[in-house]
Amino acid sequence: MQTPPPISGVLEAALYAEDLVAAEAFYAGSLGREVVLRLPGRHVFFRAGPTILLVFDPGATAKPSQNTRMPVPPHGAHGPGHVCFRASRAEITAWRAHFQAQDIPIDAEFDWPNGARSLYIRDPAGNSVEFAEPHLWS
Numbered sequence: 001m002q003t004p005p006p007i008s009g010v011l012e013a014a015l016y017a018e019d020l021v022a023a024e025a026f027y028a029g030s031l032g033r034e035v036v037l038r039l040p041g042r043h044v045f046f047r048a049g050p051t052i053l054l055v056f057d058p059g060a061t062a063k064p065s066q067n068t069r070m071p072v073p074p075h076g077a078h079g080p081g082h083v084c085f086r087a088s089r090a091e092i093t094a095w096r097a098h099f100q101a102q103d104i105p106i107d108a109e110f111d112w113p114n115g116a117r118s119l120y121i122r123d124p125a126g127n128s129v130e131f132a133e134p135h136l137w138s
Helices: 020-030 089-101
Strands: 012-016 035-039 043-048 051-056 082-086 109-111 117-122 126-131
Touching: 020 035, 020 043, 020 051, 089 117, 089 126
Parallel strands: 012 051, 082 126
Antiparallel strands: 035 043, 043 051, 109 117, 117 126
C-alpha cells in the first residue's frame, strides 16, 4: 500500500441548520465570528481562526448544484453535529462568563483525563459547540 500524502490541517468544517438567520445571529452575534459568505436559503460561512465554519441548510445542500462551473456534490446531515473551537483555559473561563451573561445554557464543563478543559453549549439548531484546550489531542 502506498503512503498517503500529508494533511496539513482542516480548511473548513460544516454544520447544518434549517434556520440560517438564527445560525447567523448565534455565530456572528453571540460568538462574534466574521461572516465570510452568505447565500440566503442555502448557507452562511464564518471565519474561525484559520478555519472556515460552513453552516448549510441541509435541504438546500441535498440538491445537486445548478452551477456547472462549481459542481459541488450534494451533501448534508440531519440531526445535531459537533464542532470544537480551540481555547485556552483562561479563554474558556471568559467564554463561560460570556455565555452566562447572554443566558446561553452550558451543557457541560469538565477536565479530561489528560487535564484539558472543555466547555459545551448548543447552537440554535441543536449542534454541540465545544471550546477546548488544544492539548486535548496532544
